[in-house]
Amino acid sequence: MSRDGKAARGGAQSGVRGGSARGSATKRVMCGDVPIGGGAPVSIQSMTNTDTRDALATAAQIAALAAAGCDIVRCAVPDAAAAAALTGIRAELAARGVRIPIVADIHFDYRLAIAAIENGADKIRLNPGNIGGADKVRAVAERARDAGVPLRVGVNGGSLEGAVAGGHGGEATAEALAKSALMNIDRLKSMGFDDIVVSVKSSDARVCADALRVLSPLTDAPVHLGVTEAGAGDRALVKSAIGIGPLLAEGIGDTMRVSLTCDPIREVYAARDILASVGMLPGAIDVISCPTCGRCNVNLTRIADEVREAVSPLEAERVTSARGALFAACTGGAGAAGPVGAPGIARRARSRASGAGGVLTVAVMGCAVNGPGEAAHADMGVACGNGNAVLFERGVKTGTIAEADVVPVLLAKIRQAMSNDAKVGDGTH
């Protein structure tokens, strides 16, 4: 039980779900028109790396992020010119027909937070460890409350308040980070401000995760997940997946950013991959393939890569549709499919290719002897060998095709499944 008597976070639920298993244990916060917490789908965030003062370049990058599937974008606001540029960025996005909430990232100067709110920021990310005294926090909270703008309390291991760190041997331990986050949430609440998202970040994935395990049962604030300064390349992806994935599986986390040293669009793809890996990306098309062994006599790596590449745009279409319906359900918008996180949605999503929110699993296996059996859970698949491929659907062999036809045949089957999704969705099937 939480300190305020609410039920503690739930464990992982079975089935594909877009929202955190904590569900109603977290308060719903609106960032623009994107809901965070309260069982809403876990939203994907990224951050621009253009100069925010260059409104055209920043808007172009935001548009690209939105097209890649980013739900919320954050921009650094290091000075007054950057805060003022938010107006131009918003105008350019509107001209491009792009709607996406913008979060202003503020350090050191509380006046920049106020300026960002006045220039249309949908959310403010503050680091309480470096923003100054209570009077400055109060000034931001009052302006944010008047404008209906939420605040993210972003506690960082590198800028932990000295008094908190001092109580933990001068170290940014998991307990110290959680304590700082709770202290700052309580401070905002005591000022009458409750529109709060919280993050606790460290470049140490274990510290980060442990801090949120301590913090999560003690607050109803939606949680922003991420491993800060994760680095570049495969190591950074693995570190982020380890720091974020288990928490999602435990039911902790309402929005996330994968921090990578690269084009921020890669952060969006990585976030989707992490969500898909824990069964929280509604509409995903999961291409699985065997690792091959001595029984394999085809170039399965090439075939699997070709299938994965060909499936990618279809998955993007299916995921966008499924997540859009879930977000709409949260806000009662068009396409609302019922209460998000309701057991009915979870059950429907779990079954094979059953409705747009379900995961469609496509198997690419390296031999006809064991392949179909090993991938019996897949919705469809091929078991390759000797220039041919055995086609199987839901564990049953349904034909033999030429190896060269693997990609077009699987694509046709996937399109058929998506067409069936649509019929299920509109009640004609």
Ligand code: SF4
């Ligand atoms: S499916 Fe066949 S080739 Fe692939 S790992 Fe299994 S036995 Fe080996």
